[in-house]
Amino acid sequence: MLTYSFADLGSDSLYGHLYKCIRNDILKGVLAPGTRLPSKRAFAKNLGISTITVENAYQQLMAEGYLYSVPKKGYFVADITNEVKAAAAGTPEEVVISPEQADYFADFVSNSTNQANFPFSIWARLMRETISGKSEELLTNPPPGGIRELREAIADYLFQFRGMSVSPEQIIIGAGTEYLYGLLIQLLGRDKIFAVEDPGYRKIAQIYASNCVKCCYLPLDSSGVDVAALEASGAQILHTSPSHHFPTGIITPISRRYELLGWAARDDSRYIIEDDYDCEFRLLGKPIPALQSIDQTEKVIYMNTFTKSLASTIRISYMVLPPRLLASYYQQLGFYSCTVSNFEQYTLAAFISQGYFEKHVNRMRTFYHRQRDLLLDAIKKSPLSSMVEITEEDAGLHFLMKLATTLSDEELIRRAQREGVRISCLSQYYHQQREGAEHILIINYSGIESDRIAEAIARLSRCLR
Amino acid sequence: MLTYSFADLGSDSLYGHLYKCIRNDILKGVLAPGTRLPSKRAFAKNLGISTITVENAYQQLMAEGYLYSVPKKGYFVADITNEVKAAAAGTPEEVVISPEQADYFADFVSNSTNQANFPFSIWARLMRETISGKSEELLTNPPPGGIRELREAIADYLFQFRGMSVSPEQIIIGAGTEYLYGLLIQLLGRDKIFAVEDPGYRKIAQIYASNCVKCCYLPLDSSGVDVAALEASGAQILHTSPSHHFPTGIITPISRRYELLGWAARDDSRYIIEDDYDCEFRLLGKPIPALQSIDQTEKVIYMNTFTKSLASTIRISYMVLPPRLLASYYQQLGFYSCTVSNFEQYTLAAFISQGYFEKHVNRMRTFYHRQRDLLLDAIKKSPLSSMVEITEEDAGLHFLMKLATTLSDEELIRRAQREGVRISCLSQYYHQQREGAEHILIINYSGIESDRIAEAIARLSRCLR
Numbered sequence: 001m002l003t004y005s006f007a008d009l010g011s012d013s014l015y016g017h018l019y020k021c022i023r024n025d026i027l028k029g030v031l032a033p034g035t036r037l038p039s040k041r042a043f044a045k046n047l048g049i050s051t052i053t054v055e056n057a058y059q060q061l062m063a064e065g066y067l068y069s070v071p072k073k074g075y076f077v078a079d080i081t082n083e084v085k086a087a088a089a090g091t092p093e094e095v096v097i098s099p100e101q102a103d104y105f106a107d108f109v110s111n112s113t114n115q116a117n118f119p120f121s122i123w124a125r126l127m128r129e130t131i132s133g134k135s136e137e138l139l140t141n142p143p144p145g146g147i148r149e150l151r152e153a154i155a156d157y158l159f160q161f162r163g164m165s166v167s168p169e170q171i172i173i174g175a176g177t178e179y180l181y182g183l184l185i186q187l188l189g190r191d192k193i194f195a196v197e198d199p200g201y202r203k204i205a206q207i208y209a210s211n212c213v214k215c216c217y218l219p220l221d222s223s224g225v226d227v228a229a230l231e232a233s234g235a236q237i238l239h240t241s242p243s244h245h246f247p248t249g250i251i252t253p254i255s256r257r258y259e260l261l262g263w264a265a266r267d268d269s270r271y272i273i274e275d276d277y278d279c280e281f282r283l284l285g286k287p288i289p290a291l292q293s294i295d296q297t298e299k300v301i302y303m304n305t306f307t308k309s310l311a312s313t314i315r316i317s318y319m320v321l322p323p324r325l326l327a328s329y330y331q332q333l334g335f336y337s338c339t340v341s342n343f344e345q346y347t348l349a350a351f352i353s354q355g356y357f358e359k360h361v362n363r364m365r366t367f368y369h370r371q372r373d374l375l376l377d378a379i380k381k382s383p384l385s386s387m388v389e390i391t392e393e394d395a396g397l398h399f400l401m402k403l404a405t406t407l408s409d410e411e412l413i414r415r416a417q418r419e420g421v422r423i424s425c426l427s428q429y430y431h432q433q434r435e436g437a438e439h440i441l442i443i444n445y446s447g448i449e450s451d452r453i454a455e456a457i458a459r460l461s462r463c464l465r
Numbered sequence: 466m467l468t469y470s471f472a473d474l475g476s477d478s479l480y481g482h483l484y485k486c487i488r489n490d491i492l493k494g495v496l497a498p499g500t501r502l503p504s505k506r507a508f509a510k511n512l513g514i515s516t517i518t519v520e521n522a523y524q525q526l527m528a529e530g531y532l533y534s535v536p537k538k539g540y541f542v543a544d545i546t547n548e549v550k551a552a553a554a555g556t557p558e559e560v561v562i563s564p565e566q567a568d569y570f571a572d573f574v575s576n577s578t579n580q581a582n583f584p585f586s587i588w589a590r591l592m593r594e595t596i597s598g599k600s601e602e603l604l605t606n607p608p609p610g611g612i613r614e615l616r617e618a619i620a621d622y623l624f625q626f627r628g629m630s631v632s633p634e635q636i637i638i639g640a641g642t643e644y645l646y647g648l649l650i651q652l653l654g655r656d657k658i659f660a661v662e663d664p665g666y667r668k669i670a671q672i673y674a675s676n677c678v679k680c681c682y683l684p685l686d687s688s689g690v691d692v693a694a695l696e697a698s699g700a701q702i703l704h705t706s707p708s709h710h711f712p713t714g715i716i717t718p719i720s721r722r723y724e725l726l727g728w729a730a731r732d733d734s735r736y737i738i739e740d741d742y743d744c745e746f747r748l749l750g751k752p753i754p755a756l757q758s759i760d761q762t763e764k765v766i767y768m769n770t771f772t773k774s775l776a777s778t779i780r781i782s783y784m785v786l787p788p789r790l791l792a793s794y795y796q797q798l799g800f801y802s803c804t805v806s807n808f809e810q811y812t813l814a815a816f817i818s819q820g821y822f823e824k825h826v827n828r829m830r831t832f833y834h835r836q837r838d839l840l841l842d843a844i845k846k847s848p849l850s851s852m853v854e855i856t857e858e859d860a861g862l863h864f865l866m867k868l869a870t871t872l873s874d875e876e877l878i879r880r881a882q883r884e885g886v887r888i889s890c891l892s893q894y895y896h897q898q899r900e901g902a903e904h905i906l907i908i909n910y911s912g913i914e915s916d917r918i919a920e921a922i923a924r925l926s927r928c929l930r
Contacts, residue, residue, distance in 0.1 A: 016751060060750040065688070065718020080720040115604040124596040131589040139580040139776050175640040175780070175804035182647055186675045206800050210651045211676075223530070253530020255545040285525040286481060311604050313807035315640070335671050339640035341809055342778035 001038050001046050002031075014049055015056040022057065026066050026077055033079035037067065105420035106456035112312045112447040117367055122356055123347065130346040138342045144334045146173025146318070147345045153352040154318055161358070162279065164293045164302070166320050172329070175315040175339035177275070177305050181207050183336070184301065184319070187329055188237055188271060195235035197225060199429035199437070201246050204239055204275075217431040220245070224252035227259045238264070239273045243288040246277070247429050247442045249392025249400060257291050264299035271325075276304045280361045283369050284394035298322035306348065308397070308446075309361055316340050316348055368397060371445045371453070378457040387464060398444040400426065405439055405464055412441070415463035421456055466503050466511050467496075479514055480521035487522065491531050491542055498544035502532065570885035571921035577777045577912040582832055587821055588812065595811045603807045609799045611638025611783070612810045618817035619783055626823070627744065629758045629767070631785050637794070640780040640804035642740070642770050646672045648801070649766065649784070652794055653702055653736060660700035662690060664894035664902070666711050669704055669740075682896040685710070689717035692724045703729070704738045708753040711742070712894050712907045714857025714865060722756050729764035736790075741769045745826045748834050749859035763787035771813065773862070773911075774826055781805050781813055833862060836910045836918070843922040852929060863909040865891065870904055870929055877904070880928035886921055 004021040006014065025031040037043070040058065044051040058075055061067040067075045131138070137147075145151065151168035158164040174180040181204065185194075190213055196205050198217035208215040216233045218225050225240055238260065242252035252260070264270040274291045282288065292302040305317035321329055338345075351357050372393060379385060379401075386404075393399040405412070409425040416423045426440035427433070448456065469486040471479065490496040502508070505523065509516040523540055526532040532540045596603070602612075610616065616633035623629040639645040646669070650659075655678055661670050663682035673680040681698045683690050690705055703725065707717035717725070729735045739756045747753065757767040770782035786794055803810075816822050837858060844850060844866075851869075858864040870877070874890040881888045891905035892898070913921065 019751065056750060063716050063750060064753055065716075065720055065722070078718070078720055080723055110606065112606045113604055115601050118600070118604055120596055120600055124593055127592055127596075128589055131585055131592075135583070135585055136580050139578055139583055139778055141575065141577045141777055175644070176802055178801055179640070179644065179804055190677050203800055210797065212655050251528050251530075253543070255530055255543055257530070258545055285521060285528060286484070288529055312606055312802075313604055315802070315804050315806050332675065335668055336643055337641055337772075337777075337780070339644055339780050339804060341780050341806070344806055344809065 001042065003046065006047070006049070015053045015060070018047070018049070018053065018057040019060050022061060023064075023066055026080070031077045033077050035077040036073075037075040037077070039074055104417075104422045105459070106448055106452050107422040108441070108443050108445070108448065108456075109422045109424045110447045111308065111444065113308075113310075114367075114447060114449065117364060118311055119356065119360055123351065126350045126354075126356075127343065127347045130343060130350065134346055138346065140342075142338050142342060142345065144330070144336055144338055145169070145171065146338050146340065147342060147349065149349040149353070150345045151318075153349045157352055157357065158320070162276075162287065162290050162293065164290055164320070166292075166302075169326060170320050170323065171318050172321060173316065173318050173338055173340055173345065175317070176307065177277070177303055177317040177319075178203065178207060179339055180303060180317055180319050182211065183333055184273065185211050185213055187325065187333060192237050192269065193233070193235040194237045194239060195225075195230060195233050196239045197241070197245065198431045199247060199426060199434075200431075201241075201275075202429060205431070219432075220248065220250060222250065223256040224250050225256075225260065227256070227263055230260075230263055236267070236269045237271050237273060239275065240291075241275045241277065242291050243276055243279050244282070247398065247400070247426055249398075251288055252291075254294075257294065260291070261295055261297065261299065265297045271299055271301055273301045273303060276302060278308050278397050279304070280309045281365055281368055281397050282394065283365065283372065292320060295322070298324045301325070309364070310348075310357075314344065314348075316344060368446065371448065371450060372399070374450060374453045375443065375445055375448075375457070378454045382457045383461045384457065384464070397446045398442055401441045401443050403439045403441065403464065407439075407464070409438055412439070412463060416460060419459035419463060421459050421463075423460070466507065468511065471512070471514070480518045480525070483512070483514070483518065483522040484525050487526060488529075488531055491545070496542045498542055500542040501538070502540040502542070504539055569887045570924070571913055571917050572887040573906070573908050573910065573913065573921075574887045574889045575912045576773065576909065578773075578775075579832075579912060579914065582829060583776055584821065584825055588816065591815045591819075591821075592808065592812045595808060595815065599811055603811065605807075607803050607807060607810065609795070609801055609803055610634070610636060611803050611805065612807060612814065614814040614818070615810045616783075618814045622817055622822065623785070627741075627752065627755050627758065629755055629785070631757075631767075632788075634791060635785050635788065636783050637786060638781065638783050638803055638805055638810065640782070641772065642742070642768055642782040642784075643668065643672060644804055645768060645782055645784050647676065648798055649738065650676050650678055652790065652798060657702050657734065658698070658700040659702045659704060660690075660695060660698050661704045662706070662710065663896045664712060664891060664899075665896075666706075666740075667894060670896070684897075685713065685715060687715065688721040689715050690721075690725065692721070692728055695725075695728055701732070701734045702736050702738060704740065705756075706740045706742065707756050708741055708744050709747070712863065712865070712891055714863075716753055717756075719759075722759065725756070726760055726762065726764065730762045736764055736766055738766045738768060741767060743773050743862050744769070745774045746830055746833055746862050747859065748830065748837065757785060760787070763789040766790070774829070775813075775822075779809065779813075781809060833911065836913065836915060837864070839915060839918045840908065840910055840922070843919045847922045848926045849922060849929070862911045863907055866906045866908050868904045868906065868929065872904075872929070874903055877906070877928060881925060884924035884928060886924050886928075888925070 006017060009017050040051050040054045044054045058067060062069060066078055068078050069075050148168060150173060151171040154171050155166050155168045158166055193214045193216055194208050195216050195218050198219055205215055216235055218229050224242060224245060230238060242257055244251060260272060264272050276290055279287045290302060292300040300322060302320040306314055379388060389402040391400045409427050413423060424442050426442060427437045430437055471482060474482050505516050505519045509519045523532060527534060531543055533543050534540050613633060615638060616636040619636050620631050620633045623631055658679045658681060659673050660681050660683050663684055670680055681700055683694050689707060689710060695703060707722055709716060725737060729737050741755055744752045755767060757765040765787060767785040771779060844853060854867040856865045874892050878888060889907050891907060892902045895902055
C-alpha cells in the first residue's frame with residue numbers, strides 16, 4: 001500500500017502533508033491516471049493517522065481535481081498529464097526590473113510636496129477621531145461619487161473660496177485626476193476628439209493616447225487657447241487650464257474665457273474640461289475666478305486635486321459635473337465603486353470643514369512666497385543673474401527662467417543632472433517644436449528644501465560655464 | 466469720477482471690494498468697453514483709500530482680463546460684451562439627483578463587510594505609527610506600481626499562503642480591481658477580444674463595455690470555462706475565477722486548469738486574467754492553489770483585493786503581472802501615478818508584515834463559518850427547510866439556495882424587498898438566459914448582522930407563501 005513518512009512535517013498539518021505527498025506523486029506520474037487510492041480506513045491504519053485526516057486530504061484533492069470518486073468504488077487519480085504538457089509549451093522572455101528613480105540633490109521638476117509642511121499631527125488626530133467616531137460609516141459602501149460629507153465640504157469650500165455655486169451631487173471624488181480623466185473619456189465618448197494645449201502637461205495627452213482616443217494639439221497665443229484653431233480642429237472636448245496654464249503660466253483673460261464658452265455653446269456635443277490644478281497658490285492678489293463660475297450653459301467640467309494643495313501622495317481629486325451630465329454619469333458609470341478609501345474621505349472632510357484646509361493653504365502660500373523669494377534672491381546673487389530673464393513669478397509653484405546660452409536644452413539637462421540637479425525645459429512640453437521655446441527652464445519649487453536653494457542655484461550656474 | 470461706497474465691506478478686503486465693484490460695472494455694461502479708468506492716485510484720493518489698494522484691484526482686473534493698460538495712457542475697460550452673449554446661448558437640461566440607496570433590514574447582495582469585525586484599534590495604531598515614523602516616506606512619490614514595502618509584504622504573503630513565488634516588481638497596487646481592469650485593457654490592447662464567464666460578476670462585462678472593448682460570453686460546464694467554446698470564440702484574453710467562481714461556486718479542477726493554460730500557450734497574444742477575489746475564505750480544507758502558481762509560461766495575470774478580506778471601503782487591490790509583461794507595463798503605463806495614498810499603503814504593509822492580516826483572515830474565516838452555520842440552522846428551523854436545496858456552502862461568503870416555487874425570480878425579489886430583505890438570483894448573472902437557472906438565490910452573508918439572521922429567514926419564508 002501507498003506509504004508516506006510524516007517525520008518531516010515542518011509547519012504543515014497532518015492532512016496538509018498527506019495532500020502534498022499525494023499531489024506530488026500525481027504530478028510526477030508516480031500515481032498514474034486511473035489508479036485507485038486506498039480506502040480511507042485502510043490508508044489511515046497503514047499511516048497511523050486518523051480516518052478524518054485522510055478524508056480531509058482526499059476532499060481537498062477532489063476539490064482541486066486531482067482525484068475523482070466513484071460511488072461505492074472509491075477514489076481514483078484523475079488524468080491531467082496531457083494538459084500539463086500542453087501548458088508548459090511556451091517559453092517566457094527575460095525578467096525586466098522596474099527602473100529606480102535617481103536621487104537628486106535638488107529637484108525642480110517633481111510635484112512632490114515638502115514633508116516639513118504637512119500637518120501631520122492634525123491629520124493624525126482627525127484620522128484617529130474618524131476611526132473611533134465613525135466605525136459604521138467607515139465600513140458602509142459610499143455612493144459612486146464619494147461620501148456625502150466630503151462632497152458637501154468641497155461644495156462649501158468652492159463657494160467660499162472660488163465663488164462657485166455647485167451641489168454636492170455634482171462633485172465626483174476619485175483617486176487622482178488621471179483616474180477621473182479615464183472616467184470622462186467613458187462619459188463623453190471615445191468617438192470624440194479631445195483638444196489639449198501645446199505646450200501642456202504631457203500626462204494628459206499620454207492618457208488620451210493610452211486610451212486610444214483621438215487627441216489634437218492647439219497652439220496658444222498670449223491669452224491662451226486660440227479659438228480659431230480650436231474651431232478648425234474639429235474637436236468636441238477642450239482640455240484647458242485657464243487660471244494658470246502649465247508650463248507657460250498664461251492666465252486666460254475674461255474675454256477669451258467668454259469666447260471659449262461661446263465655442264462650447266455652439267454645439268451640443270462640446271464640453272470644456274477646466275483643470276484648475278493650482279488655483280490655491282496664486283501669490284499675488286486673489287485667485288483667478290474659475291471658468292466654471294461664469295458658465296451659464298453647463299458646458300464646463302471643473303477639476304481640481306488635493307495632490308497639489310495637500311500632498312502628492314494623498315490621492316484625492318474631484319470633478320464638478322455640470323447638471324446636464326449628471327444623469328448620464330449615474331446611468332453609465334454609476335456602477336464603478338469610488339476609488340478613494342472611506343478613511344481618507346472622512347478625514348479630509350473633517351480637515352476641510354473644520355477650517356484646517358484653509359489654514360494649510362494660507363500657510364503654504366506664505367511658504368511658497370518665501371521659497372520663491374529665496375530662489376529669486378539666490379539667482380540675483382549668483383553668476384546666473386546676468387544671464388537670465390524670469391517671467392510668471394507670481395503664479396505660484398513654478399516660474400520660467402530664460403537663459404542666455406547657446407547650449408542645447410538636452411545639454412543643459414544633462415549638465416544639471418551631472419550636478420545632481422533635476423530641471424526641465426519649456427521645449428520638452430511642446431508637441432510641435434516652436435521657435436523661441438529653447439533655453440527656458442521651468443523652475444518648480446514646491447518640493448525643494450529651503451536650505452538647499454543657494455547651493456542648487458550655484459550648481460546651476462556651473463552648468464552654464 | 467467713479468465712486469464706490471466702502472460702507473458694506475462684509476468679509477472683503479478693501480481692494481477685493483473695489484475689484485468686485487469695478488468688475489460688476491464692467492459685466493453690467495455700466496463701464497463701457499474702452500472707458501478709461503481714473504488714474505490710481507486720483508482714484509485713491511477720491512475714494513479715501515491708499516494708492517496700493519487701487520493698484521492691487523487694477524492688477525487683479527488686469528490679470529483676469531477685465532482691464533488692459535496702455536503705457537503712459539492708463540487703464541481701460543476691455544471689450545467682453547459679445548463673448549458674454551455668445552456664451553449664454555445654450556439652454557441646460559434639468560438637474561438630476563443621484564439615486565439614494567434603500568435601507569434594508571437584511572442585505573444578502575452587498576459585499577460590504579461587518580463593522581464589528583474590522584480591527585479598528587490595530588489599524589488606528591499602525592496608522593499613527595506610520596504617520597509619526599515615516600513622515601518623509603509618506604510624502605515621497607511612490608513608484609507607479611506602489612510602495613516597495615507593501616509589494617514585498619504581499620509577495621511574502623502570496624508565497625506563504627498561496628504557494629506563489631513572485632517578485633515585488635511584478636505586483637502592481639491599485640485603487641480597486643475595477644481600476645486595474647482599466648489598466649489591463651490599456652496594457653493588453655483594445656483590439657483584443659476579452660472573454661468573460663456566463664454567468665459571472667456583471668461589473669466585469671460592464672467595465673469592458675464602458676471602455677468599448679469587445680467582450681464575449683463563455684458558457685460554463687461543471688468544471689468551469691468550456692475550453693472548446695473559448696477556442697471557438699476567437700478571444701485572446703480570458704477573464705476567470707478558477708478557485709471559486711461567482712456566483713456558481715464552481716472550482717475549476719486541475720485538469721481543466723492545465724487545459725486553460727494550454728489554450729493560452731498556443732498563441733503569443735493570449736493571456737488569462739485570474740480573479741482570485743475570495744481565496745482567503747474557503748471554509749473547508751485548504752485554499753485552492755492559484756492558477757498562477759502552476760503557470761510555467763507566464764500567461765497568467767493574477768488579481769486579488771483587500772476589499773473582500775479587509776473592508777470594502779479600503780480601496781486597495783493588486784495584480785501580479787507575469788515577467789514577460791513587465792517591460793511593456795513600465796514603458797506604456799509607468800507614467801500613471803499609483804492611485805492609493807501612501808498613508809494606507811504603509812499602514813497595510815505593516816498590517817500584513819506584522820502578521821495582523823493573517824490573524825484577521827483566520828478570525829474572519831471562523832466568523833463566516835459561524836454566520837453560515839447560523840444561516841443554515843435558521844433555514845432548517847424555518848418553513849423554508851422543506852422547500853430549499855443548498856449547494857456550494859463550503860466556499861465562503863456565499864452559497865446557492867434553490868427554491869421549490871413557481872414564482873418568477875422578479876416576483877421573488879419584489880416580495881423580499883417588500884419584507885426589507887435584499888436578495889439576488891442566479892438568473893440575474895446570466896448574459897444569455899439558461900434553462901434551470903431560475904429560483905436559485907445567491908445568499909451572500911459577508912455583511913449580514915448575526916442577530917438579524919433568524920428574522921431575515923423568517924421574512925424570506927413569508928415571501929414563498
